[in-house]
Amino acid sequence: MTPLRQRMLEDMQLRGLSARTQEYYVAAVRQLAEHYHRSPTQITEEDLRQYFLSLANEKKVARATATIALCGIRFFFEHTLHRDWTTLRFVRPAREQKLPVVLSRDEVRRVLTAIRIPVYRACLTTIYACGLRLLEGAELQVGQVDGARLLLLVHGKGKHDRYVPVAPALLAMLRTYWRTHRSPLWLFPAPTRRGLAHSLVHDGGPVTDSSLQSAFRRAVQKSGVSKRAHVHTLRHSYATHLLEANVHLRIIQDALGHRSARTTQIYTHLTQEVRATLTDPLTHLVDGLC
Template identity: 50%
Template structure:
C-alpha cells in the first residue's frame, strides 16, 4: 500500500494518515486488513464514534484510506463505507482579530517559532507549508513566496509582505542553512546550518498553545486558525474572493466562500442595506 501511494505521488502526510487507519483496523480486528469483513468495519467505526467521537472530516479520511487499500492495493471491490460517514455539519472556523493574532504571537519567545508562525499568518499558510519553507522559494525581486508541493501537490505564489521578508532574512542569518528557513535544532554532531530537516510541526503547535494561554485569548484557536484569520482579514479589507482563493490554493470557490460568513464588515454592510430598504416604512 505504501508503494502504491508513493507511485501516485501522494503527500507524505496523506500516506501517513492512510496507513494509520489501516493499521488501526488491523489492531482492532486482530486480523490482516485484507481479511476484514463488513461486520468488522461496522464494529470498527462504531468504536471510533463512541470512544473518539470521530468527526466527519476524520471519517472521510478513514474511508478514503480503506477505499484506496481495497481498490488500488488489493484490486478488489470495497465495502459500502459511505454508510459510516457522519452527516455533514454546518460549523464555522474560529477567527482571531488582528489584535488577538499579534497578542498571541508576542508571547512566542523562541525566535524560530515566532518567525515561522508570523510567516504562517502573514502569508496564509498551512502549518506543513510553513515549517517546510525553503530558502530558494523566496523571490525578493518580485516580493513573492513560492509554495511547492502544497495540499494536492499543487504549487502556488503568494505575495510576500516586506516586513515578513525582513523577518525571514533576519531569521536566516541566525543559522545560514542553505536549504531550510526553519531548520531543526542542533543535535549531536549537527548544527543549524548543517541540518537536513526542518523543525517539527508538533513544536510549533505546542508553542502556539502556550502563547494562546499566556495571552489570555479564550478562543479555541489553533495554528490553522491563523490561516482562517488571514483570509477573513483580507476579505474584510476588500480583496476579491477569487484572489484569496488562488492565494489559499483552494480548488473550489465554494471552499473559500465560507469566509464571507465570518466577516463583521460584511454583516455591517448588509445591515445598512436592510435599513435602507426599510426607510419607506410608515
C-alpha cells in the first residue's frame, strides 16, 4: 500500500466513514489515476473537469456512480491533499428522472418461489418483507432479530441504525431456516459447494451480495417476469406496496431509513402512475353500462 493511500484511509477513518464507503472512495481515486495513467497527485483541476465531463458524455455512467466518484475524489483532494478547487464544489451529477422498476405482489411471489436454494430464498424474502438494501439483508446477524417485539435492527448506510417491523410469518420462517444451520452469528451464512445441498455446512461468513444477485437474476428469468428487475427492486416494491395499502409516507420513510422525505416521495409517483394507466381501460370497460 502506498503512503498516499494509507494517508487517505486514515483520513476517512478519522472522519468516521464506513468500511464500504472507504472502499468506494479509494476505487474512485484509483479509477481517476488509471484514466490519466499517472499519480493522482499530478492531476490538475482542469484534468478533473475533463474527467467528470467524460463520465457524463462518453461513459454515460448512472447518476449514483457519478456521485460516488465525485464524493471519493472530492474527499481525496480536499481532505488528503488539501486542495481548494472550485471544480470540486461546482460539479453536480445530473438528476435522473427515471422511476424505479416495481414488481406487483404476484410477480414478487413468482420470483421468490422460483428460488430453490434455501439461503438465497430466505435472505431475498427477508429483503422484500423488510424493505432492506442488499448488504443490509446479506449481513444480518442473529442478534439483530428481536422476536419478542417483532422488530429487526438494521445497520444502514453511514452507520445509521433503524428498527423495522417483522411480520409474524416472516419471523416463523427465519426461525425455521435458522434451525437448518444454527450459526451463532450470521442469519444467512454463506454455503460451501456442499452446503448448497446440505444447508448445515457453511464457511463462517455471511452470504455474498454477488451470489444473491445471481440467484435473483436466475429466478427472474425462471419466473417469466419480463421486467428488468434487480435485488433492489424488492425494496422499491416493498415501499410501493405499503403506500398502496395506505401506510403513511413518514412510516415508510422510517422503515426504509431515508433521511429526507423527498427520497421516499418517488413512490407516490409510482402509485399514481399505476392508477393513471387504469383510468382509460376502466372507462372503456363501463362504456354503455352507465
